[in-house]
Amino acid sequence: MRKEKMKIKDPSTKAISNTAKQLFWRILSSVLLMVVGGFAELKCGREGRGAISPYAGQENIIVNPGIDMLKSPWLFYTNGQRSWDTDVAGAGSAQAAHVNILQPGTSITFSNCGNRSPQLNFENVIIDANGPASIWGKGIGDLNGDGSPDLVVGGYSGGGLVWYENSNWQKRTIDPGAKFGTDIEVSDINGDGKKDVVTIKDQSLIWYENPNWTPHVISSGTKLHDVEVADLDGDGKLDMVARNQYTTGNFLHFYRQVSPTSWERSQLACPHGEGLVLAKINGHNRLDIVINGTWYENKGTIGSWTQHVYTATWTHKFTFIAVGDVNGDGRLDIVLSPSEPDGASQSYRISWFEAPHDPSAASANWVEHVIANDVETLYHFVGTGDFDKDGKVDIAVAKMLQGTPPQEVAIYLNKGEGTSWAKKVIAHTGSHSMRIIDIDGDGDLDLYGANHQENRVNLWRNLISSKLPLSSWKRHVVDSSKPWTSIFITGADVDKDGKKDIITGGWWYKNPGAPSGAWERKTIGLPVNNMAVVYDFDGDGSMDILGTQGQGANADSKFAWAHNNGSGTFTIFRNISSGEGDFLQGVAVDRFRADNPIRVALSWHTAGQGVQMLTVPTNPRLGIWPWARISQTSQDECLSAGDLDADGDLDLLLGTQYLQNNSGSWNPVIISSTSTSPDRNRLTDINADGKLDTVVGFEAISKPGKVAWYERSGTTWKENIIDTTVIGPMSLDVADMNGDGTIDVIVGEHNLAAPEQARLFIYTNDNGDGTVWTRHLVSTGDEHHDGAAVMDIDGDGDMDIISIGWSHNRVLLYENRAILDLVGTPTTPNPSQRAPGF
Template sequence: MKLISSYSRFLNRSLFLFLFLLWSCSGQLNKKPGKAEVLPITWEHLSSKNGDIPAPGPSNQQTASLILDVDKNGINDFIIGARKAAPALLWYRRLPDGWEKYVIEPELLAVEAGGAFHDIDGDGDFDILFGGDTSSNEVWWWENPYPDYSSDRPWKRRTVKNTGGKKHHDQIFGDFDGDGKTELVFWNQGDKALCFAEIPEDPSSETLWSYKKIFTWEEKIQYEGFSKSDIDGDNLLDIIGGGMWFKYQDDNTFKAITIDKDMFFTRSASGQIKEGGSAEVVLSPGDAKGPIRWYEAVGAPLISESWIAHELLDSMVVHGHSLQIEDINADGFPDIFNAEMHTPGHKEDASCRIFYGDGKGNFTLSVVSTGIGNHESRIADLDGDGDLDILTKPYTWDTPRLDVWLNNGTKKSEAALPLNKWKRILIEEELPYRAIYITAADVDGDDQSDIVAGGWWYKNPGSAGGEWKRNTISAPLNNMAVVFDFDSDGDTDILGTKGEGATANSEFVWARNDGKGNFEILDNIPAAEGDFLQGVAVARFSAGGPIEVALSWHKANFGIQMFTVPEDPVKETWKWRRISEFSQDEDLSADDINNDGFIDLYLGTSWLQSPGNGSDQWKLHVIGKETTGLADRNALYDFTGDGYIDAVVGLEFGTDILLFSSQGDPTVPWPRRIIAEDVGGGFSMDAADMNGDKKIDVILGEHRAKPSNRLIIYENLGGINWKPHIIDNGLNTKIDHHDGTQAFDMDNDGDMDIISIGWYNPKIWLYENMSIDRNP
């Protein structure tokens, strides 16, 4: 596969690879390159009984748990809920050497099993939600007070529901009706109903949330358990629970499809545990004795008879109240975590187990512990080292008690550079006007990467902390679109428009470089059609054909357009044409998506197949749908290591980072995963190997986050698991990132640095990567 961007970007990243390999050969790194080795997992056991973790309590009925990054530092914390004695909710905040306990809810509440988290009030941090048990008809949410925390300061509690039936065992958040907004779904066992609630416009008010019942029953049974996946491949999240899945209908209702009518009182998990086809479902008895099974749809998942059950154990599970699907051993295939309660439950035979999957429907059983109670135990990275650990929470056995099992087996290669050593440098205090793009290239031929943005270029002073002198490219080129060696003379030229910032202008000129950063402006380019650019890609889109420049505009209905660079780009007039009426009006990436030898265009959730002959017969393929909002920035690489191209997509009006995987046939819908949730927009994103482990990571700069815009690297741990590294929390500056966070080696030291640019605050920033010791 060939990734085509600007010529200078290719050279810059090639230089990074060369310098990194040179550095590794010097003895700093001693591992051979290749696919990451999956090591056997060992578990380090920590327990509050041994003083390793602050003890919860005093309640002896620990009903709930959540794992989430409460304080936005990139490392997970966890929440413990309890009833029968106060406090009802505790937060365990992760510190470098353990956990510190904070009280969230000091009062006595009848907290039931379940719970969920989401940025309910839209202020940029996770809030939490729990429901009442058989003694309560209430559901509550707590507002995260980020960044003002105190170990004895409770969070503000607000009521979601205080009428109707009692008992609310399990809740889940997601956009289940495709309206771009997140909803709350919860079981109300006392009302014999599955309930669907829109988050109010002002959830911080004291007004109760409105909700509707989307499923009811009359039998003397109880449904419970939740998961969410796109079951039928329509790129809409579906609700899974109670042995069923629920499909949203066009009339704003949900249709219940039975998976297994006998598995109603169960825990639910879902995911792509077998490659290809629909997502699979796993069901385990949570408060009973019964089988643990995984289910696949061998026909249409809308037909109950299509669902085939596969036994995971020969014996029965007893109160297997903990169930989750994760890639625990980082081999690229999801595994199944299941654990039993002790009392009530399997007593001394209570097992915590992992079924390691191979992606083909085969599993290998491994037992982590026996005789220790598990209730709402969960899997996540608890110590920030990039692998998945286990939080064990018993219900009533030996309580108050907590246990943690730290995964010491799936360590990163020693060749990986650290991602926590960064220096932020302000390059431009205030641009004369907003610039659409920012990039880096060696403009003046001194083998240093300079910065290009808007109508200017900034000379690299030779050290990242030096003075970056601003130089005007030359009027009337006011908005750089792309840098490329258009005249093939060995130096970087610049193509751009005459408009400033978001001013509508589709007139192009190009700046011919003399190799020293002096430019001759040439206007032998016809005008295009559009307002201001959102996507540009340069490539030879046909075998042996000319260099061409694809364009995507901000305003709708302009399609995808193309400039063809003539053999003599100085004396001959460039040609313009429209190659597609369809456009997603955002970013463009170019690569040979279907491996036919021709470079195609990726648009966000669709791609245009190059005809390979210079014609305008580009075939459209729609590969998926956003979770919420609209596709904005994107990047094409093999992120999963399976040899096929994938796409990472950031969102406008959405808070997820998405990963679409082609898996061999890019003309059919691509399976979608979520890399990260609740980020402050996907307006500024790039992808590169940031730590030298031969896996492509994702860099995201937030644009509309609250209370600040962070810069985050999502470290690729194999394509399924991603570890966030917050390299700038943005709290002490008004930085925002817009079409920025671009990775280049700006100081020629062999690691990737990051340049970025703001829109609300039009400044230019350089983040210098300090991971390689220059004086070993």
């Protein structure tokens, strides 16, 4: 793949070299060694290459996976270690990269070898070997305004409340006192642009004003264990909610900020226990409260909370709580660990609770999934995050020092949307109330903590990050001649087999398990001829399909939708009002306000039709989906839904304008005044400032066009040019393509005049702030229109691209081989061949 320098910076060959070194020891798929007639044959690697010399007691396990950059054979290490132990029916053992096979026909499977992601390793950095005594409190935040998170520590038995400056770790004192509790939060309490420190000191809740650390007592005389800081009532000022444990863990204590020095206090009785976290559980953009077994829905004022029980099966009262989208369905799940002994109970479990389609419904059923059974009730930390950068949420845990050895700090790596886990122990020192943070800005998640009653401040740096090269792509023609032109393309697991399929036009293509396999074209069902959006409209866990009845660009504003029975077989419904237009160019589906039903926004190719909207009934199969025109303003192209004005509901991006959602009315807002027509757009956070930016590719058929992103600052928007030389940037997507934690931009050219010269590009966001972009060529020879959609289609941990065009009827897949070329293609042995007990 050729690289073209768009601005100052070229990709670093050193970075690519380091990537190669780091990925060298990635482990192949599960490996089966079988002795046949005195020879041990290695069943692994690309095309099963590799062999073991005749067994004769102990032999080196030699693997040559046929990876071009690794010419010489290399020793196979299980789980990244030079040694391992195993016992096959008492007949053999393997140690120190040798295998001892005593009997021909013995089969040995080395399990847990199938992860193509980089090996997850951590470096332990001791920030302070002699920190405050009995470190109970830990906090993180940028205290000196340099853009890097600093570490805050509070000692219960002495040594004060201190902070450590990133990255020289110089210790500075906030308060020299003692009796600092288990929770420290860092937030700008008085709105002066500086991060302040909130903590519990003995029986007082205090915030310390940055930079002189003047203490302000919010409350005294109440013991507290957990505290969270957020704007709970939407008035623009930060409030607090806190909770104690043991005998007084049956109240939530609220502190509403009147001013930074004046707070209104209130209480809410809650089930007895320990643990507290804030999260947007039902997606309404207000922070709800989660405790053990119960969550409280935020109704917009501190005095109004609706209680919802999410589990009656979890009976252990004292918990540490985390939230995260464990199964990748777009909803926040709840994770619990037993943090303190509960009566005579010394062992319990670590579990996650699967969020239902509507968490607020009276019938909501949160299914419990056990991560680890029979664990000691001293796991005073559980947290969520993608530690191995495979796109799935993992679970970090830590046991505090009161527990019996081993006192593990560990990560449960998510291997199947929360259905299977691989445990990675990173330390045996234990810890307590840890924090997850990217401490060094390298795009991966690190861990910071200190064990209960100890004075050593520990940081575990995640070493997984290195940029993936974008130099190896393989083009696959999924369909060389679909029956008619399709308007959109997307990917989803249609038949629930764990693999993402491709949907476009009137068809879906079943994923064969490998990009080079035969993709079977399956008809969705007449008259769904042009897929518009794939969405679970009835909340049954299967992806349904909404489309128009016209073929290609034929004018037809009638709709139909396909209800998925869960295996990719559809029942077709036509109970939808017709729209007004010719063929679609933009679709966005969501609940645009928390109390709204699901709605589908529509933009048509023909001008003058405005933006329209379908409303999905509670039961989509019953009744008519009503249609309405919500605005006469339209840019007749792509639609994207997102909260552009940060008011808690979803607006609609049209291109260089957006429709502001004002409780049912939609008011046009200009982002950029330009005579050029926008075509494709996406919403994302390009510069990582926590606000949505817009990315736009402009209409320019067979001629140079503009790709730009727009940054919001208050009510104004700043244009930032990415490229003005790309031909027809009318296929567009955004994703982190090289694994550096920043959002990149993908563009396909709509070059009808010379389709054989049309190109597909990736623009990498090199500085992470959208100021320096490098253009990478993926492929030449396919014209693109409303294509270039990004997803990990083969599940190997890097991002692939699927696309369609206007001048041809091909369905295209561009396989990213960044990981495969370094590791080789793993294979999974037949389970029946595996030795028992592994």
